[in-house]
Amino acid sequence: xxxxxxxxxxxxxxxxxxxxxxxxxxxxxxxxxxxxxxxxxxxxxxxxxxxxxxxxxxxxxxxxxxxxxxxxxxxxxxxxxxxxxxxxxxxxxxxxxxxxxxxxxxxxxxxxxxxxxxxxxxxxxxxxxxxxxxxxxxxxxxxxxxxx
Numbered sequence: 001x002x003x004x005x006x007x008x009x010x011x012x013x014x015x016x017x018x019x020x021x022x023x024x025x026x027x028x029x030x031x032x033x034x035x036x037x038x039x040x041x042x043x044x045x046x047x048x049x050x051x052x053x054x055x056x057x058x059x060x061x062x063x064x065x066x067x068x069x070x071x072x073x074x075x076x077x078x079x080x081x082x083x084x085x086x087x088x089x090x091x092x093x094x095x096x097x098x099x100x101x102x103x104x105x106x107x108x109x110x111x112x113x114x115x116x117x118x119x120x121x122x123x124x125x126x127x128x129x130x131x132x133x134x135x136x137x138x139x140x141x142x143x144x145x146x147x148x
Contacts, residue, residue: 025097028071035065036108043115047122055119062112069108072101 038061046054076097 025072025075028068028075031068032065032072032104035061035068036111039112039115043118046119050122050126058115065108069101069105076101
């Protein structure tokens with residue numbers, strides 16, 4: 001009976017240790033996911049209404065993603081988590097936690113670049129529309145402008 005109790009106590013201690021080490025990693029990955037999703041909404045809103053606050057929100061989500069990505073790699077560098085990840089969390093083509101983090105980072109960079117390019121193109125579009133609109137009014141005969 002004492003042997004069983006001692007074994008259960010060791011298991012409990014190991015579970016607490018694992019939870020304390022794993023919790024920050026799970027939190028960092030959840031926050032990375034939130035910020036990755038978070039950058040899409042401001043970009044889409046900016047395309048609908050080019051308000052600078054949407055661009056600022058996307059930039060804030062980029063900074064947050066970077067911060068949590070750095071946390072993720074800090075925790076993945078932990079020896080026991082690295083062993084745990086290598087042993088139990090091989091998924092997505094048998095990637096280790098570190099390789100998975102690098103892949104997510106690469107995909108995020110592509111996503112970030114596309115978001116910025118879309119917002120920049122929207123700015124260019126607005127400039128072109130404004131230029132065309134102002135030139136259209138200047139070059140139109142007055143009798144057409146009166147009818148409009």
